[in-house]
Amino acid sequence: MKAIKSWTISEELWQKVAPMIPAPQRKRGHKYQRRRGGGRKRLDPRQVFAAIVYVLRTGIQWKALPKEEFGSASSVHKYFLEWKRQGVFVKLWRKGLAEYDDLEGIAWAWQSIDGSMVKAPLALEAAGPNPTDRGKKRDQAKSAGRRPWNPAVPGRQRRGAP
Numbered sequence: 001m002k003a004i005k006s007w008t009i010s011e012e013l014w015q016k017v018a019p020m021i022p023a024p025q026r027k028r029g030h031k032y033q034r035r036r037g038g039g040r041k042r043l044d045p046r047q048v049f050a051a052i053v054y055v056l057r058t059g060i061q062w063k064a065l066p067k068e069e070f071g072s073a074s075s076v077h078k079y080f081l082e083w084k085r086q087g088v089f090v091k092l093w094r095k096g097l098a099e100y101d102d103l104e105g106i107a108w109a110w111q112s113i114d115g116s117m118v119k120a121p122l123a124l125e126a127a128g129p130n131p132t133d134r135g136k137k138r139d140q141a142k143s144a145g146r147r148p149w150n151p152a153v154p155g156r157q158r159r160g161a162p
Contacts, residue, residue: 007054014046016099020091021045022083043071043079051076 009017024042051070055062062080065073083089100106 007050007057009046009050009053014049016095017049017092018045020088020095021049022086022088040075043075045079047071048076048079052080 051065062073062077
């Protein structure tokens, strides 16, 4: 049995994704419009989707995409930006949630968020001083050439004074 890579797009998945991929639209009268037989052909949408999934699953940079397998990295990224602007990934996300809801069920009435966006207000009292700050003095943070005092009047106002 051949192992399937986590970024491989199965036929079943592609059948669900394909209807949400927008058809390419040419801009009429645009000076950069592709003439018949001129310029590069558009990439296959399935190949582009596979490349986007590859980037998401592996965490590589766009420019590191294997060109032999997916084509030009800059072209794939342009498709990604175009599809993002057209809401393709939001549609995919919503359809995936709806499908998961049908399979497993999502408790939509009761949801919570797990995480912390701010520091705990009483953490300093409970934890004490940071152990990495031992032995450091406040004066060490100042650079060698700076004056030890700050003027009461900002520099711009002092220069013009007689």
